[in-house]
Amino acid sequence: MTAPAPPLAGIRVIEVAAALSGPIAAMRLAELGADVIKVEGLDGDMTRNIRSRAPGMSANYVNANLGKRSVAVDLATGPGRAILDRLLDRADVLIENWRDDRNGKLNLDLDTARQRNPRLVVGSVRGLHRGGGKPTRTYDSHVQAAVGLAAEQGQDGQPDFMRLNIADRIAAMALVQGVLAALLARASSGRGRRVSVSMGQAMLAFAWGDIFSQVTIVEDEPAPAPRNRIGMLAHAADGWLCYTPVRNDEWTALCGLVGMPAYASKYPTRDSRQRDSQVISAAFQSWFAERRRPDAIRELLAVGVPCAPVNRPPEVLTDPWLRDEISVSLRDYTGMGTLREIGPMSFDGSAATRRPAPPLGKHTDEVLAELGYSPQQIAALHADRVIR
Amino acid sequence: MTAPAPPLAGIRVIEVAAALSGPIAAMRLAELGADVIKVEGLDGDMTRNIRSRAPGMSANYVNANLGKRSVAVDLATGPGRAILDRLLDRADVLIENWRDDRNGKLNLDLDTARQRNPRLVVGSVRGLHRGGGKPTRTYDSHVQAAVGLAAEQGQDGQPDFMRLNIADRIAAMALVQGVLAALLARASSGRGRRVSVSMGQAMLAFAWGDIFSQVTIVEDEPAPAPRNRIGMLAHAADGWLCYTPVRNDEWTALCGLVGMPAYASKYPTRDSRQRDSQVISAAFQSWFAERRRPDAIRELLAVGVPCAPVNRPPEVLTDPWLRDEISVSLRDYTGMGTLREIGPMSFDGSAATRRPAPPLGKHTDEVLAELGYSPQQIAALHADRVIR
Numbered sequence: 001m002t003a004p005a006p007p008l009a010g011i012r013v014i015e016v017a018a019a020l021s022g023p024i025a026a027m028r029l030a031e032l033g034a035d036v037i038k039v040e041g042l043d044g045d046m047t048r049n050i051r052s053r054a055p056g057m058s059a060n061y062v063n064a065n066l067g068k069r070s071v072a073v074d075l076a077t078g079p080g081r082a083i084l085d086r087l088l089d090r091a092d093v094l095i096e097n098w099r100d101d102r103n104g105k106l107n108l109d110l111d112t113a114r115q116r117n118p119r120l121v122v123g124s125v126r127g128l129h130r131g132g133g134k135p136t137r138t139y140d141s142h143v144q145a146a147v148g149l150a151a152e153q154g155q156d157g158q159p160d161f162m163r164l165n166i167a168d169r170i171a172a173m174a175l176v177q178g179v180l181a182a183l184l185a186r187a188s189s190g191r192g193r194r195v196s197v198s199m200g201q202a203m204l205a206f207a208w209g210d211i212f213s214q215v216t217i218v219e220d221e222p223a224p225a226p227r228n229r230i231g232m233l234a235h236a237a238d239g240w241l242c243y244t245p246v247r248n249d250e251w252t253a254l255c256g257l258v259g260m261p262a263y264a265s266k267y268p269t270r271d272s273r274q275r276d277s278q279v280i281s282a283a284f285q286s287w288f289a290e291r292r293r294p295d296a297i298r299e300l301l302a303v304g305v306p307c308a309p310v311n312r313p314p315e316v317l318t319d320p321w322l323r324d325e326i327s328v329s330l331r332d333y334t335g336m337g338t339l340r341e342i343g344p345m346s347f348d349g350s351a352a353t354r355r356p357a358p359p360l361g362k363h364t365d366e367v368l369a370e371l372g373y374s375p376q377q378i379a380a381l382h383a384d385r386v387i388r
Numbered sequence: 389m390t391a392p393a394p395p396l397a398g399i400r401v402i403e404v405a406a407a408l409s410g411p412i413a414a415m416r417l418a419e420l421g422a423d424v425i426k427v428e429g430l431d432g433d434m435t436r437n438i439r440s441r442a443p444g445m446s447a448n449y450v451n452a453n454l455g456k457r458s459v460a461v462d463l464a465t466g467p468g469r470a471i472l473d474r475l476l477d478r479a480d481v482l483i484e485n486w487r488d489d490r491n492g493k494l495n496l497d498l499d500t501a502r503q504r505n506p507r508l509v510v511g512s513v514r515g516l517h518r519g520g521g522k523p524t525r526t527y528d529s530h531v532q533a534a535v536g537l538a539a540e541q542g543q544d545g546q547p548d549f550m551r552l553n554i555a556d557r558i559a560a561m562a563l564v565q566g567v568l569a570a571l572l573a574r575a576s577s578g579r580g581r582r583v584s585v586s587m588g589q590a591m592l593a594f595a596w597g598d599i600f601s602q603v604t605i606v607e608d609e610p611a612p613a614p615r616n617r618i619g620m621l622a623h624a625a626d627g628w629l630c631y632t633p634v635r636n637d638e639w640t641a642l643c644g645l646v647g648m649p650a651y652a653s654k655y656p657t658r659d660s661r662q663r664d665s666q667v668i669s670a671a672f673q674s675w676f677a678e679r680r681r682p683d684a685i686r687e688l689l690a691v692g693v694p695c696a697p698v699n700r701p702p703e704v705l706t707d708p709w710l711r712d713e714i715s716v717s718l719r720d721y722t723g724m725g726t727l728r729e730i731g732p733m734s735f736d737g738s739a740a741t742r743r744p745a746p747p748l749g750k751h752t753d754e755v756l757a758e759l760g761y762s763p764q765q766i767a768a769l770h771a772d773r774v775i776r
């Protein structure tokens with residue numbers, strides 16, 4: 001029995017994007033089976049050179065560019081721009097995260113591209129406008145700061161950041177959703193759409209139900225919500241773990257297990273436990289300190305208390321507890337070593353498509369041949385340093 | 389000119405899900421224009437009663453259930469189950485986040501549903517299995533702990549959590565992607581697919597390029613990466629702001645602006661600035677303390693230093709700086725007041741569909757009539773307390 005085709009088989013995506021949000025969105029489409037062509041300059045995406053391990057290849061680049069084909073072309077030249085036009089004329093999707101709808105450096109504007117190919121779905125990510133007309137250089141931390149995450153993550157009035165490029169990554173996920181929805185709509189309308197994601201808006205919409213539930217109802221006084229103790233932490237003999245007695249039966253069982261049955265009635269509600277969570281953690285700590293973490297977890301689960309180990313990143317990959325949970329595959333890259341790859345979901349029990357990240361320009365000749373360029377034309381473009 | 393149909397117009401989604409991940413995934417599909425029917429028990433989704441403001445309505449519920457229709461039915465009864473079967477027979481998508489593929493309480497299993505309706509796309513979210521066979525009760529904090537986020541977010545060896553239900557919300561976004569991709573694939577294959585999202589895997593894949601770039605290359609010694617100072621923080625006269633001089637020209641301009649030009653050559657590289665970011669922050673603080681935040685931001689932007697205010701959640705909604713950035717709409721809910729709503733993206737310049745969250749059972753009779761139930765049959769089901 002052959003595996004069914006991946007869900008986006010036959011969909012052609014052109015990525016002309018930098019940094020994180022655009023490339024990640026295009027990578028997700030590649031994982032779903034689309035043919036994603038990353039158009040890079042002759043020097044390649046800048047992330048190729050962040051702590052690179054082989055010429056033009058780095059973990060940073062690989063982690064945002066799995067499964068793509070790389071075409072290296074100087075878009076500032078006429079013949080280079082002609083290549084991009086031909087790519088876009090036969091594409092289903094363009095992914096870009098420029099500062100504006102008109103890319104001066106590429107002499108490319110989205111309206112023209114859409115007029116040439118009305119079936120084209122254009123997916124755009126934009127940064128913060130900062131009250132002015134045009135978006136300015138936007139880092140993930142700025143979005144975290146502007147839309148409330150840094151304040152929420154802080155403590156005692158001092159802001160802090162979530163230690164993830166969460167705004168870039170959320171914008172990418174929103175973009176993928178919008179592009180897929182637009183492709184579905186095109187199946188009946190025959191026309192592409194422009195999908196626009198603002199990093200600020202996408203981040204706010206993602207966080208809304210958590211951080212903004214206190215301001216959802218306009219008439220409510222926006223009282224500062226009590227800092228949510230999401231889970232309780234304990235240090236077992238050999239490492240941290242987290243336990244979360246939410247329901248009353250879980251709480252009663254926990255108090256009995258750790259030898260503090262009186263706490264069950266002392267803190268009868270979830271709110272009372274949240275309020276005094278530090279007192280409770282301290283009182284329960286000695287039980288945890290006497291046990292190895294796997295044993296503590298086994299005893300907690302046996303009486304029905306939800307819990308989990310706090311794994312450091314390397315431990316995540318080896319924790320036997322997660323063996324059935326986490327699927328990481330390996331691939332050898334010339335000159336770099338063996339790299340771990342991961343995807344987010346499975347279809348009918350099979351992981352999504354896994355293909356390597358490309359060296360710079362690896363597919364330039366192949367893609368130009370598909371566009372109808374002859375071997376002589378391709379050689380001439382190389383000689384003129386239009387492509388690489 | 390009439391607005392074009394929303395991208396998922398005509399797609400029918402049945403949600404039989406609890407808590408957060410399933411309902412949020414279905415809400416995103418509703419926003420994109422799908423007809424989402426939320427099948428609830430006779431007492432309704434439990435989030436209806438978390439700090440409710442009107443009977444069965446809360447900000448919590450509204451924020452995860454915009455744009456759906458609510459059908460209240462007792463699925464433990466034969467006639468109730470028959471209603472669900474008829475809903476699934478004519479549906480395009482089922483969204484569920486049960487503990488297992490077979491839902492004992494509903495006497496429903498996914499294989500049977502898919503056999504009855506081979507075009508059905510089934511989207512499932514699962515929690516942590518914890519090394520055993522079956523998933524157990526999984527809270528967001530457990531996923532953050534198990535897959536490395538809590539360790540990364542911590543400081544000085546003490547774990548901390550990201551103050552968002554990030555794992556639930558990421559699982560929802562991955563599920564939406566998978567379901568949309570499966571709907572696209574169905575357009576050519578005619579057959580639905582099973583899309584499975586594990587909260588642990590989806591969270592790990594999302595965080596991979598940030599938290600796990602240090603362990604991407606197998607042969608590398610997983611040295612603890614230096615704690616990433618994502619942005620620098622300063623306290624202006626009237627509030628916090630964040631500034632991020634990444635490029636050398638931005639750094640030089642900043643040093644000149646704050647009257648510390650010698651720092652430009654003292655810390656010539658990004659790494660050196662990251663290493664001593666606390667020293668630098670302290671040295672620059674007095675410049676910020678003498679200015680109001682809007683003035684500091686204006687001066688920073690004028691010399692090209694990227695920056696942003698650190699807004700507390702209520703400030704996000706009123707900051708003039710974000711006026712062109714953030715689109716929040718208002719809706720009156722009977723007995724609750726005026727509620728703010730937000731969506732993540734726009735299509736051809738228009739925000740996605742906005743429709744209210746439903747009172748419990750508001751659409752029971754309407755949906756049953758669509759399924760072919762007569763008014764007499766519907767009245768009898770009410771009398772027998774099968775529906776509400």
